[in-house]
Amino acid sequence: MELQKEFIEKILNGDKRAVSRAITLIENNPADKSKLLKHLHAHTGNAYRIGITGPPGAGKSTLTDCLIKHLTEAGYKTGVIAVDPTSPFTGGALLGDRVRMSESGLLKDVFIRSMATRGSLGGLSKNVIDACNVLDAAGKDFILIETVGVGQSELDIAQTADTTVVVLVPESGDSIQAMKAGLMEIADIFALNKSDRAGADEIASGIKNMLHLKAATEHHWNIDVIKTIAARGTGVKELFTEILKHKSHLLKTGLFDRKRKDHLMREITETVNANLQKNFWDDNKIKLLNKSIESIYKKTTDPYTFSEELIKSISSLS
């Protein structure tokens, strides 16, 4: 595919259909995606990225929806990537929150896209970053990245943001589970959602106490707990104010540039690694692996010797 100049221009102008096509291309067409992203790179770097994560049922989607509305009312253009553990088996039918959120997607300057975790093994994190880059080039001021924060890859995604908001609810054991799942480390801000429920204050001070255990680092940022009731829109303004406070902190301390350069390095490493693999696994090698699997399974040879020989055979051929 020759990437039409027109297509690129539409993306840069924030045309919803073009942005949507671009993300589909990222998901399904690895060959063309780097061509596209080459053109867009010079136009990225302006959008501020907010990760929203937390255990299932914490109300992340509802809170994201509140933030979208708040940002829109304040005149900001907003993009949303919702990383969605939708399965091919259950379909999207269970995701009532998403349906609600997609109503916000009808607003002129809001773009919402779900990206599925299934079927994109390993590559999801890279695809999400690439999709954010598209939204960035498309002129969004803020990009919200929503993920279920329990698995390692989901946490990785949340961490590609400039500010990571961890959403919890005042339910017994919830904060402990969150710590087990590694959410404590990645939070820049806690949103204690459904904070009208019993025990909210105890949980909030519990989290704050826990945070005191965290070693103070250079350019220390004081992680705060913001109480929200997303279903009523309560606390959303305060949450956004805290996000902007964190942004100032990052800019003032130089952490902003450092974080973004780190992410860029990771992006490059992943791109290179993906290409190395793609170049290596040609039809011949896949055939050879298929042919050899029987003797490896029967233990005539072992997988490590086979792997080494496969790599060696290539270097000697080139």
Place this chain on the structure above:
Amino acid sequence: MELQKEFIEKILNGDKRAVSRAITLIENNPADKSKLLKHLHAHTGNAYRIGITGPPGAGKSTLTDCLIKHLTEAGYKTGVIAVDPTSPFTGGALLGDRVRMSESGLLKDVFIRSMATRGSLGGLSKNVIDACNVLDAAGKDFILIETVGVGQSELDIAQTADTTVVVLVPESGDSIQAMKAGLMEIADIFALNKSDRAGADEIASGIKNMLHLKAATEHHWNIDVIKTIAARGTGVKELFTEILKHKSHLLKTGLFDRKRKDHLMREITETVNANLQKNFWDDNKIKLLNKSIESIYKKTTDPYTFSEELIKSISSLS
């Protein structure tokens, strides 16, 4: 390190200290690990692997502990790999279940090892499989692999087992969350734990109804829901009987060999990919990346062009 013959022999004899050292080597010493695993491969393939996964708080560790006791009483040698979202920040202090479980680790023929998800980005799944291979070579009859089943990588690990048990509890929304998280697809057996709680029967029949939606495949296995109360040891025998029934099904239909060959192919692919990356990213290339990141960040060049040129420069040099 020259791998002493004695070390290998001790592993094959099931010596706990040697097995423990071998797994540490897998985690920390990629260079020597393939040497070790080459020696062990011929002795693997005998242990039956059971994945135990489910949302946080479902009682997976307690159920795993019950299974260890049941297997030990039945005269089986058991190995356990607990994939643990322990963080460097919170440490292991929160993991009370693990403490309880490790008492079982004192039994003569039981070996229990926690492997952390943090700090082993990308490589965790491979490390867990390699550790299982060590336990397999060490003469274990059964290997239990326990993971928190919410993230993609954790689900991947659970799926490397021969039989995957998904543990749920009768709590509102729990089964729906499980489906969102993709647990429905990977379950060979459901354990409905804490099944003395209200609503257990409703949830059990809810899951069964849901399973009817699943398309029948060739060699169809009828997924069942086993009610357990791990804290009292109730239902553990029935769960183990169901696991053995699933094992027979796999053997009878030829799925057993097919699954294991598929896993072996994935193992080889991952080993090759890891080596490709290791060979590629030498000091020079890491230096070049570090040097170039400034101009990529300033958009003088873009990450995709840079990646391509980095790969090209290598192929033309070789």
